[in-house]
Amino acid sequence: MYKGYRRRVVVIRDTKSSLFESAYFVLRENTDKHSIRDMIKEASKIIREKTAEDECPASLKRFFSFSLGCAICSVLFTVIVIFFS
Secondary structure: OOOOOOOOEEEEOOOOOOOOOOEEEEOOOOOOOOOHHHHHHHHHHHHHHHHHHHOOOHHHHHHHHHHHHHHHHHHHHHHHHHHHO
16 A cells, blocks of 8 residues: 655756756755745756756866967967077
8 A cells, every 4th residue: 555645846847957858856844835936946056056067167177278378379489480490
């Protein structure tokens, strides 16, 4: 025999993530009565945080940009030195 449980669930279908298309959040039974907007806002915040972890960190982007700039400058310097010698 199955005992039925009533669960409150927030479903976010359009997550704008490349990893998943929908997210389900099961609310605790003893939570206060919050508005639907507050629950959706909190769920969206969690999705943004978890999706941002999968992206390239800002420090790595800065390092890549710096390295690319150094490489371009060294190639230009080499071309100038060869041209004027």
